[in-house]
Amino acid sequence: xxxxxxxxxxxxxxxxxxxxxxxxxxxxxxxxxxxxxxxxxxxxxxxxxxxxxxxxxxxxxxxxxxxxxxxxxxxxxxxxxxxxxxxxxxxxxxxxxxxxxxxxxxxxxxxxxxxxxxxxxxxxxxxxxxxxxxxxxxxxxxxxxxxxxxxxxxxxxxxxxxxxxxxxxxxxxxxxxxxxxxxxxxxxxxxxxxxxxx
Numbered sequence: 001x002x003x004x005x006x007x008x009x010x011x012x013x014x015x016x017x018x019x020x021x022x023x024x025x026x027x028x029x030x031x032x033x034x035x036x037x038x039x040x041x042x043x044x045x046x047x048x049x050x051x052x053x054x055x056x057x058x059x060x061x062x063x064x065x066x067x068x069x070x071x072x073x074x075x076x077x078x079x080x081x082x083x084x085x086x087x088x089x090x091x092x093x094x095x096x097x098x099x100x101x102x103x104x105x106x107x108x109x110x111x112x113x114x115x116x117x118x119x120x121x122x123x124x125x126x127x128x129x130x131x132x133x134x135x136x137x138x139x140x141x142x143x144x145x146x147x148x149x150x151x152x153x154x155x156x157x158x159x160x161x162x163x164x165x166x167x168x169x170x171x172x173x174x175x176x177x178x179x180x181x182x183x184x185x186x187x188x189x190x191x192x193x194x195x196x197x198x
Contacts, residue, residue: 001172003054007034010047014040017158030161031168032097059091065175066091066117072182073124083124087117111144121178130181136174143167 008024015021015028019040024033024047034051038044066087070080090113096106118140125134143166150156150163 001054003050003057004031004034007047007050007054010045010050012039012041012043012045012047014042016040016161025161026165027162028158030164032103035097055095055097059095062175063088063091065179066121069121069178069182070124072128072185074127075120075124079120079123083117083120086113086120090114090117125178128185130178133174133178133181136177140167140171140174143170 008026008029011024011029011034013020013022013024015025015033016030017025017028021028021041031051033040034045034047035055036045037048067084070083073080075083090110093106093110093113097103118137122134122137125137143163146163147160147167150160
């Protein structure tokens with residue numbers, strides 16, 4: 001996240017609202033604009049190496065999350081493997097955003113695979129009895145729905161960059177909360193057992 005913020009400082013300019021604007025606009029530019037070889041204004045994008053590094057770190061981190069998380073649930077082996085495979089493949093697909101492949105195809109593929117991983121995560125959270133994290137996850141679902149509504153509605157797409165960033169922040173917070181819960185679950189404080197840590 002910090003690397004993405006740093007990358008915004010070096011983005012040359014151009015957005016969906018103004019192709020000739022200077023610099024990165026938090027309200028008008030998308031995260032993926034940072035990954036392009038050139039800014040929308042046509043100037044070389046010196047932010048790209050930083051954004052690519054951030055993208056690689058993000059994809060690896062989320063892949064590791066989805067590989068590890070199922071192991072801390074009571075899900076059966078096929079379900080665990082489904083989450084691990086779909087989550088990892090979603091991140092691999094997402095890493096192609098910086099290539100010349102069709103942008104929408106990449107987003108749709110990564111989203112579909114990510115949806116499978118998220119569904120499995122919901123089941124795992126429910127079976128673990130982690131009710132607050134389970135409920136928190138529904139905020140992500142609402143935000144994903146809003147992203148799709150704004151993306152496919154001509155009058156609303158201008159606000160999508162803002163919705164995208166809020167969704168990104170909420171999702172990463174949710175994942176971090178799950179990781180902290182797992183750490184607490186496996187290293188309980190004195191007097192806290194795995195049963196009552198739920």
